[in-house]
Amino acid sequence: ACDLMNQGILALVSSIGCTSAGSLQSLADAMHIPHLFIQRSTAGTPRSGCGLTRSNRNDDYTLSVRPPVYLNDVILRVVTEYAWQKFIIFYDNDYDIRGIQEFLDKVSQQGMDVALQKVENNINKMITGLFATMRIEELNRYRDTLRRAILIMNPSTAKSFITEVVETNLVAFDCHWIIINEEINDVDVQELVRRSIGRLTIIRQTFPVPQNISQRCFRGNHRISSSLCDPKDPFSQSMEISNLYIYDTVLLLANAFHKKLEDRKWHSMASLTCIRKNSKPWQGGRSMLETIKKGGVNGLTGELEFAENGGNPNVHFEILGTNYGEDLGRGIRKLGCWNPITGLNGSLTDRKLENNMRGVVLRVVTVLEEPFVMVSENVLGKPKKYQGFSIDVLEALATYLGFKYEIYVAPDHKYGSPQDDGSWNGLIGELVFKRADIGISALTITPDRENVVDFTTRYMDYSVGVLLRKAEKTVDMFACLAPFDLSLWACIAGTVLLVGLLVYLLNWLNPPRLQMGSMTSTTLYNSMWFVYGSFVQQGGEVPYTTLATRLMMGAWWLFALIVISSYTANLAAFLTITRIENSIQSLQDLSRQTDIPYGTVLDSAVYEHVRVKGMNPFERDSMYSQMWRMINRSNGSENNVMESTAGIQKVKYGNYAFVWDAAVLEYVAINDADCSFYTVGNTVADRGYGIALQHGSPYRDVFSQR
Secondary structure, three states, X not given: OHHHHHHOEOOEEEOOOHHHHHHHHHHHHHHOOOEEEOOOOHHHOOOOOOOOOOOOHHHOOEEEOOOOOOHXXXXXXXXXXXXXXXXXXXXXXXXXXXXXXXXHHHHHHOOOEEEEEXXXXXXXXXXXXXXXXXXXHHHHXXXXXXXXXXXXXXXXXXXXXXXXXXXXXOXXXXXXXXXXXXXXXXXXXXXXXXXXXXXXXXXXXXXXXXXXXXXXXXXXXXXXXXXXXXXXXXXXXXXXXXXXXXXXXXXXXXXXHHHHHHHXXXXXXXXXXXXXXXXXXXXXXXXXXXXXXXXXXXXXXXXXXXXXXXXXXXXXXXXXXXXXXXOOOOOXXXXXXXXXXXXXXXOOOOOOOOOOOOOOEEEEEEXXXXXXXXXXXXXXXXXXXXXXXXXXHHHHHHHHHOOEEEEEEXXXXXXXXXXXXXXXXXXXXXXXXXXXXXXXXXXXXXXXXXXXXXXXXXXXXXXXXXXXXXXXXXXXXXXXXXXOOHHHHHHHHHHHHHHHHHHHHHHHHOOOOOOOOOOOOOOHHHHHHHHHHHHOOOOOOXXXXXXXXXHHHHHHHHHHHHHXXXXXXXXXXXXXXXXXXXXXXXHHHHHHOOOOOEEOEOOOHHHHHHHHHHOOOOOXXXXXXXXXXXXXXXXXXXXXXXXXXXXXXXXXXXXXEEEEEHHXXXXXXXXOOOOXXXXXXXXXXOEXXXXXXXXXXXXXXXXXXX
């Protein structure tokens, strides 16, 4: 190197990192030697701005061949176009995160939620550590964060990282990732698309290629090797951008030297020595620098020229992207381009899943629950067929969107509840472990379930009800006495005796005249019988002809008429409409009594609902605390059942009330063959039934919009 420096220097061309560039800049400025700096990043990692100190322009001899780093501007424009509000940025070990500080400041001012995470060299160990240290709820929140991500890393690391997160199910089909790097060739693009799922956007630097194929390898009078100018050539594909700029820089210097010779303004070359410290600045350095700055070349990187500030203003970014999809290896197309002059050209509208889901087969997990899901046909050797409210909703979605589905019942026949180790069982567990795509039944939307799975909007309101057994009808031989109260019957009997006694006394004091040959005698017995017979409208056998007796009997007959008419009306109503009075008419009535035990399905949504409200000291309604004391007897084993069918049978054949979904209980009561049930419930719908999907499922928004 010292020998070369002693022979003379016309210009310095460096392709190094920022740290070494500072030293060469100082040397070039001191010795007035034109320095063409080509920034090179480590192993294809995206560049960060060098921040070379610029002194007075007359003393600055360094020209930046590569354009400034515009990653901040490009990312901000693309993220704004996609309307992202929450995302995570992954970067590799070799990237200086300070390079996007400007971008982070701007998105923070706009209120965006941005997370940063460095990707370690051992990606498999990093992912394994996440699963080992995070609970299921934390992993699900992390998965939700990964739905929108920006990758700032070299293509090799990006490929490995995408492969790991896809294979470990950390991302779903509705994820959208942006990969930005100037050093991404066509082979890298195809490989990244092949390994990814969801939507992928790739931002890379691009160079204009002449449309005329015959002119691609000619730059003025200069002919370029076909292995470099042909964009399809493997050698051209594998070349780093820094090497392309080196080629164009040498071509630019050759043109500048040739111009110097033509103008006959050649100066002696700068001479430096490694030993002498008193080397003088090159007198022709300024002239050579101006010649280089005024020159330009159309090379492999397009137009290479320098602005007044010594930088190359010509840069173009290409934005490539795929649509959402489930298939690996989807096609990619050009979405737009960006440059610092005109900004974004093209549309980056975020395309959602289309209505057409033909060819998609969804695996559906369910729990049998009348009237939401019921077996309609069970033929040996053929798949079971199902019907019900929820099946009607699913069938309507399938008809509209065009997908097909396969239904199976959850192995443990439960809706699902969290276990001691943090996992879930039942229908929810099938979705958490990704054995099913969607879950449907009488499934209510609860906060705990929403932490581990996604829900559509409610398709039916939900309320809690109570199933009770109607009071049994008994045959009563004294039912004819029911229209009047016992005290009234006692008064009527007393009146008959009293009136009979008065009739006897009146006839005894003033005996009636009897016809010749009459044998009827006025006795107390006959008087009683006469009064009773007239009361029941059967007449009497004893003739009472005195005026006093007839006046009394007239009043008695009028009284008897009123009493008999009232009795007849009440008896008719009693015999035609038998009203069974039930003491429990609401949840409040149920909670206040202890004669009838009640419960629900253990560890169900209803059980958790009552438990949470019953144990909440700030709950205003004391009904839930009273209900929880009954339901939680013997830690819930005394009054609760394992399945809803067991609770219904317990009501039918025992002294028991079953607390469950009001819609289910109403269906059971209406369709009971013995008509032995009745229901009471809460008319306020505080929750709803929804379709459960895997966390981060791409079908959530599509289903909710139907």
